[in-house]
Amino acid sequence: MDWIAILLEGLSGSVWVLVRMLVVLVPIIVVLEMLRESGWLERISNKISFIARLFSASKGESFPIAVGGLFGMTNACGVLIDHKRSGVLNKKESRHAAEMVGINHGWIDDPILFVVIGASLPITVFAKIVIAILWGKLVSLRKKGKQ
Numbered sequence: 559m560d561w562i563a564i565l566l567e568g569l570s571g572s573v574w575v576l577v578r579m580l581v582v583l584v585p586i587i588v589v590l591e592m593l594r595e596s597g598w599l600e601r602i603s604n605k606i607s608f609i610a611r612l613f614s615a616s617k618g619e620s621f622p623i624a625v626g627g628l629f630g631m632t633n634a635c636g637v638l639i640d641h642k643r644s645g646v647l648n649k650k651e652s653r654h655a656a657e658m659v660g661i662n663h664g665w666i667d668d669p670i671l672f673v674v675i676g677a678s679l680p681i682t683v684f685a686k687i688v689i690a691i692l693w694g695k696l697v698s699l700r701k702k703g704k705q
Contacts, residue, residue: 578674586667590629599625610658614698618646619655626659630667634659657697662690 593599600621607620615623622641626634638659642652665686672682 575675579671582670582674583667586629587633590625590633602628612698613658613694614701615654615658616647616651619651619658622647622655623658623662626663627665629664631659631663634663654697654701658694661693661697 590599593602603621603624606624606627607615607617609627610620610623618641622634622638625637635656638647638652638655641647641655647655668686669679669682673679
């Protein structure tokens with residue numbers, strides 16, 4: 559066995575996947591910042607907040623959930639931290655929003671990244687929808703039970 563050839567092939571394959579992922583993620587992050595600075599992200603969040611309310615989320619929780627759904631967990635966590643520090647969310651709301659972001663994150667970037675590495679788009683999206691609805695409903699029922 560030629561171990562050096564195996565290592566070089568693995569390394570080149572890994573670098574190629576990282577480059578493809580960066581090509582996808584960097585524009586998404588740039589668009590997110592542009593939408594945030596222009597105020598459009600808040601407008602989008604208000605338009606889709608009814609989805610968050612289906613899972614017993616408050617108005618303050620809907621913005622981080624929307625950011626997570628559209629742009630991924632990392633960006634949503636930044637918004638969630640900002641909302642918590644500024645007093646928009648109390649401890650209970652921030653925990654619920656974090657749980658919802660954990661379940662419902664990355665509706666744009668995750669499927670694209672999975673397709674980039676060779677997964678099937680319909681299967682990826684279908685699995686995300688089923689798991690998000692079922693788990694999200696469980697989390698919202700738990701929240702209602704604690705109130």
